[in-house]
Amino acid sequence: MTATSATPLSLDDPDVFERFLDLVGDGDEYGAIEIVTGLLDSGVPAQRVMLDLIAPTQSRVGELWAANEWSVAREHAATAISERALAAVAARTSVRPTRGRLTVACADGEWHALPGRILAEVLKLDGWRVDFLGANVPGPHLVSHLHRTGPDAVALSCMIPTRLPRAHAAITACRSVGVPVMAGGRGFGPDGRWARTLGADAWEPGAEAAVTRLATDWPPPFNDPDEAAFLGDEEYTYVVRNRATLVQTALDRLHAAYPDASAYDQHQHDATAEDMGHIADFLAAALYVSDQQIFTDFVTWTEAVLQARGVPAAALRTGLHLISDQLRDYPKATATIAAGLAAHP
Numbered sequence: 001m002t003a004t005s006a007t008p009l010s011l012d013d014p015d016v017f018e019r020f021l022d023l024v025g026d027g028d029e030y031g032a033i034e035i036v037t038g039l040l041d042s043g044v045p046a047q048r049v050m051l052d053l054i055a056p057t058q059s060r061v062g063e064l065w066a067a068n069e070w071s072v073a074r075e076h077a078a079t080a081i082s083e084r085a086l087a088a089v090a091a092r093t094s095v096r097p098t099r100g101r102l103t104v105a106c107a108d109g110e111w112h113a114l115p116g117r118i119l120a121e122v123l124k125l126d127g128w129r130v131d132f133l134g135a136n137v138p139g140p141h142l143v144s145h146l147h148r149t150g151p152d153a154v155a156l157s158c159m160i161p162t163r164l165p166r167a168h169a170a171i172t173a174c175r176s177v178g179v180p181v182m183a184g185g186r187g188f189g190p191d192g193r194w195a196r197t198l199g200a201d202a203w204e205p206g207a208e209a210a211v212t213r214l215a216t217d218w219p220p221p222f223n224d225p226d227e228a229a230f231l232g233d234e235e236y237t238y239v240v241r242n243r244a245t246l247v248q249t250a251l252d253r254l255h256a257a258y259p260d261a262s263a264y265d266q267h268q269h270d271a272t273a274e275d276m277g278h279i280a281d282f283l284a285a286a287l288y289v290s291d292q293q294i295f296t297d298f299v300t301w302t303e304a305v306l307q308a309r310g311v312p313a314a315a316l317r318t319g320l321h322l323i324s325d326q327l328r329d330y331p332k333a334t335a336t337i338a339a340g341l342a343a344h345p
Contacts (some may be wrong), residue, residue, distance in 0.1 A: 008042045009035070011052050021057050025064075032081050033088045046093050047125055050086060050118050051207060055238040058082050058114055060215035066301075068308040083114060090121045097129035100152035102214070103179075105133040105142055107158045107187075108166035115185060116157035119207045123155075126211050139170045146179050153180050153218065154199075155210060161194070161294045162281040168198040168288075169232060175199065178198065180219050184210060189293075194250060197231070197289045199223075235330045236287040247276040250322035258318040272319070278302065280324050283336055290332075292339040299340035317341060 016035065023031040039049050064070040070078070104120040106113055113135035122133035126135045131149060133142065146154070154174045158167045165188065169245055171181045182202045183195035200285030201220040204210040233327040239246070251273055254261045264272065303316055324337040 007038070009038045009044070010042065011039065011044055011048060017053065017057065020053055020085075021060055024057060024061065024078040024085070025070065027077050027081060028079050029084050032085045036085045036089050037092065040089065040092050046089050047122055047208075048106065049089050050121055054082055054086050054089075055115070055118055055207075063137050066305050066308065068305075079114060083117065086114070086117060086121065088123075093121075093125060095125050095127060096129040097124075099129070099215075101129040101131070101149060102153055102155060103131045103133060103142075103145060103151045104148065104155045105137040105157070105170075106135045107156055107163045107170055108138050109136060110158055110160065110163045110167075110185075110187070111135045112157075112185075113160040115159065115207075116155070119155060119157070119184065119210060122207045122211055123214070126215060128214070137170075139166070139173045142170055143173045143177060144149065146174060146177055151179060153182055153214065155182045155184060156200070157185045159185045160187045161189075161285045161298075161307070162278075163187055164194055164198065164285050164294075165232065165288050171198050179338045180222075182210060189291075194289050194291065194294075197291075231290075233332075236284055236331045238330060239284045239327075239333060241285060243277070243280045243284070246271060246280050246323055246326055249326055250276050250319060253322055253325075254318070257322060258315060260312075260315070274314075275302070275306075275316075276319055276323065279319055279337075283323070283333060286336050287332060292336045295336045295340045296343045299344055303344055313344065317344075 002323055016039070020032060020035045023035065036049050038051065039053070058079065061070070061075055061082070065072060065075040084131055093237060102123055104116050104123070107118050117132060120130045123130050131145065131151070134143065142154070156167060156170055158164065167183070167187070171183070174181045178203040182204060183192065183198070183200035184204055184206070188195040190204055192205070195203035201223070202213060204213050252270065261272065278298070282295050286292055286294040299316070299320070303313055307313065320337050324334050327333040327337070
C-alpha cells in the first residue's frame with residue numbers, strides 16, 4: 001500500500017500511522033518515504049512528521065518485538081526504514097542556523113540512535129547548528145569533539161539503564177570542560193531521576209521539551225562538576241569485575257536448580273546465558289545509582305518478554321536465585337535481587 005500524490009494526507013487520520021507501520025515492517029523504503037513526503041506536501045510541518053509519526057512508529061516497533069510478534073531482524077530492518085524516512089524529511093528542510101551550536105550524542109555503549117537523530121533534526125529546525133555524533137560515542141572522543149567545536153550544550157541520549165555508568169563518565173567529562181549536559185531517553189528513568197544522580201544539568205522527557213528548554217531556559221546555573229563525580233561502591237565493582245564468573249557459575253548450576261533446562265537446545269542455552277548476563281548488568285546499574293527500581297523494572301520487563309516467548313516465570317526466578325546465591329557477602333546486591341523477586345512472587 002502506497003500513498004498517491006492526489007491523496008492529501010493528515011496525521012489526524014489513524015490509517016496513516018497504520019500504513020506507515022505496515023510499510024516499515026515490510027521493509028518498503030519507497031512506500032514509507034512516499035508517506036512522509038506526502039504529509040509534507042499536504043502541509044504537515046516536518047517537526048510533526050518526525051515527532052508524531054516516525055517516533056511513535058519506532059516505539060510501536062519495539063513493542064512488537066517485545067511481544068514476540070516481530071523478530072529482531074524485522075525490528076532492525078524497520079528501524080533502518082524509519083531512519084531513511086527521517087532522512088527524507090530532513091532533506092526537505094532548509095532552516096539556516098540562527099542560534100548557537102549543540103552536540104547530540106548517544107552514551108558509550110548505547111546503540112539506539114534514532115531518538116537522538118530525531119532530536120538533532122528537530123533542533124536544526126529550531127535554528128540550532130547541530131553536530132549529531134551517532135550511537136556509541138566513547139567519552140574521550142566526545143570530549144575531543146567539544147574541544148574542537150565549543151558547543152553551548154551536549155544532549156546525551158541513554159535508552160537502557162545498563163549504560164548509566166558510561167553516561168556518567170560522559171557527563172562528568174563534558175562538565176569538566178565547561179559544557180553543560182542535557183540528558184534524555186528512558187535509560188535515565190521515567191522522571192529523569194538518574195540523570196540528576198549522575199550530575200546532568202538538565203533532563204527533558206522528549207524532543208519538544210528539550211527544544212523549549214534550550215530556547216527559553218539555557219544555560220543552567222553552573223554547579224560544581226565534582227559534586228556527582230564519584231558513584232559506585234565496592235559491591236558495584238565486585239559485580240562488574242566478576243560478571244563472567246557469576247554468569248558461568250549460574251549456568252553450571254542451572255540444570256540442578258531447574259531440570260527443564262536439561263532439554264534446552266543450543267539457541268535456548270545461548271538465550272539463557274544472555275539473560276543471565278542481563279541480570280548481572282542491571283544489578284550493577286542499580287547498585288551504581290543506589291536505586292532498586294532499575295532492577296525491579298528490569299525483572300518486570302523481562303518477565304513479560306519471556307512470557308511472550310513461552311518461557312515460564314519460574315525460569316527467571318531460578319536465574320535470579322542462582323545469581324543471588326553467589327552474592328551472600330554483598331547485602332545491597334542480594335537486597336536488590338530480593339526486591340525484584342518480591343515484586344513478582
